[in-house]
Amino acid sequence: MNRHSADDAIRTAFERNDPAGIERLWDRYASDLLAYLQAVLCSRHDAEDVLQTVFVRIVRKRRLVANARCLDAYIYQIARHEASGFLRQQRRRPRAEPGIEPWLVAADSNDSRTELAEELRAALSRLPRAQREVVVLKIYREKTFQQIAAMLELSLNTVASRYRYALEKLRTWLKDREP
Numbered sequence: 001m002n003r004h005s006a007d008d009a010i011r012t013a014f015e016r017n018d019p020a021g022i023e024r025l026w027d028r029y030a031s032d033l034l035a036y037l038q039a040v041l042c043s044r045h046d047a048e049d050v051l052q053t054v055f056v057r058i059v060r061k062r063r064l065v066a067n068a069r070c071l072d073a074y075i076y077q078i079a080r081h082e083a084s085g086f087l088r089q090q091r092r093r094p095r096a097e098p099g100i101e102p103w104l105v106a107a108d109s110n111d112s113r114t115e116l117a118e119e120l121r122a123a124l125s126r127l128p129r130a131q132r133e134v135v136v137l138k139i140y141r142e143k144t145f146q147q148i149a150a151m152l153e154l155s156l157n158t159v160a161s162r163y164r165y166a167l168e169k170l171r172t173w174l175k176d177r178e179p
Helices: 003-015 020-041 044-060 062-066 071-092 111-126 129-140 145-152 156-174
Strands: none
Touching: 003 020, 003 062, 020 044, 020 062, 020 071, 020 129, 020 156, 044 062, 044 071, 044 129, 062 071, 071 145, 111 129, 111 145, 111 156, 129 145
């Protein structure tokens, strides 16, 4: 099913109050949203919690979602809003355990790949959130600049600039690493 027909099926199900709409939405967006939220929050656990909140909010606003002009942008706007709210709450209350949670994991458990994934995770975590979310969507979720611009409701030039600045920072931070 192509993107537009999937969006139409979701909209139609939401308009009819059909529970299959949320299943279709989950199938279409959950994986990408989880990766996006992990990049923003730098924690898989927190990202999973916020993802659930995002879907609860979508269910409550399903009529608005059904009428959204651009479904991708609307869904990502909800996710951004929930992530921002979560981060504001976290600033107000101290964390019980200050440990660093791995949110970027190497696909291969090879020691050198695990070490590289840890270095990349640490470097990505240092990036400003706006740059980190673009890098993760572009590289790890394989989105085009045009798709990212639509999802985040930004201009194409802004997305490209954030990506370029982020890569420059990552190169500088990781330049001493042996290949």
